Amino acid sequence: MNAELITLQEVVFGYDRRKPAVIEGFNLSIYEGSITAILGPNGVGKTTLLKLVLGWLKPWSGKIHLNGKPLEHYSRREMGKQIALIPQSEHTPFEYSVLEYVLLGRTPYMPPLGLPSSSDEMIAYEALEQAGIAHLSDHSIIGLSGGERQLVLVARALAQQTKILLLDEPTSHLDLSNKHRLVNILQRLKENGTTILMTTHEPDIALALSNQTILIANGRILAAGPTDEVVNSGSLTQVYHLPIKIINLDGKKQVLWL
Template sequence: MTQDPHALLAFRDVTFGYSPNRPPVLARVNFSLRAGRVLAIVGPNGAGKTTLLALALGWLRPWQGDVLLAGRALRDYRRAERGRWLALVPQSEHTPFDYTALEYVLMGRAPHLPPLGLPGPADYEIAMDALARAGIAALAHRPVPQLSGGERQLMLLARAIAQQPRLMLLDEPTAHLDLHNKARLIQIMRHLRAQGMTLVMTNHEPDVVLAVADDVLLMEAGRPPVFGLLDEVFTEDTLSRVYRLPIRLVEANGRKQVVWT
């Protein structure tokens, strides 16, 4: 496959599994994502979406093939260097201590600090700005255990923003959010893209994908993933096949929406 010289993240014939005695979870995955775009990874449970994120973060190594970041093999990046390039917004995260939301968001500054270095005034300013952008600045001094599930999700997003990465990966970012905060998250993602950040998200909600994605990687157990522009990949036929439901795309108020029966 011809390499895209403008790709920020690329998978080249990536195959990975968790046991040599079982079929691989991902087989010969190929795609190239350019900077400043939003990629949605969609597919049913068990298709390997979260595994793909772990490979993109360098937490897992492919059995075969390469993951490239800005044209360079991800395995060649040092851990701290990866932290300045990549940030993750997980679905959830265990918090063993009663950090405040601000203290937790400040952890996103770690890749920018020297070993054993402490955050300074500029780091606090960046963290407070990230909380404000996530819409939870008023919760800065509230202990994390006192936050709701949706507030914690926005706090994890704020930590990733404070990290100032070039590529942000989000694992089911709308899973714990009510409708108001879901709309807020979509606005934040659009704003980050407008500022030049590249985003990769897994998502089970087609309406969120339609609202924010430029590109789609459609994953389906037993089939090679399909990568392409949103309008080319996110079609009634492919969605109906992947989710095994009759699915229609209808337009309302100038926006496409998913209807299933």
């Protein structure tokens, strides 16, 4: 079995101690070279979980470890070399070019107030090519479509060259063609040893990509384990509160809601 990269032990978190916790008693292991999908409807704590793993939020109780080391023992620069995030969306206050924006992924490797090197620029351009948007490198990020901006966020994370990649609803702004492109990118990253933790409310994405799936509802883990075992008609019906059926089509599982 591959090594555990990220572990959560009895993690509890909320935004207001006068209200119920958003994350309640999470125990979770993320293994090296795997893709883990956090699956559940909107508002159940999926994004909060990613922010906890990044160290942006501190648990009320419980422990989070990265490579066996407590998360709080890492500096922000060290974390930036370990974990990259692809958020659902991101406000951009300045009119960066696409290449300039992707170069922000090189920040953990640059000295304070330092400028990108030619090597940084080459890595950023290769990330744009990998995301399929190198032709946009000189375009302003302000004028891009939602799908194009999502792929720029993908490229920025690729330029960060981390061993762990977190994705928050990565397909939410993508059309079918770009969704297919992203799935292929993630599959290649997994083959090259990248560990991926992603949230989604699309069971089809979990079935297409993940080794392990965690089903969440109301801040609690309902089921966790190999995706083929966890993602089934009964569990999805329980999580989404509507009749769901999984069928096999040309050797692939497809999700139908009835």
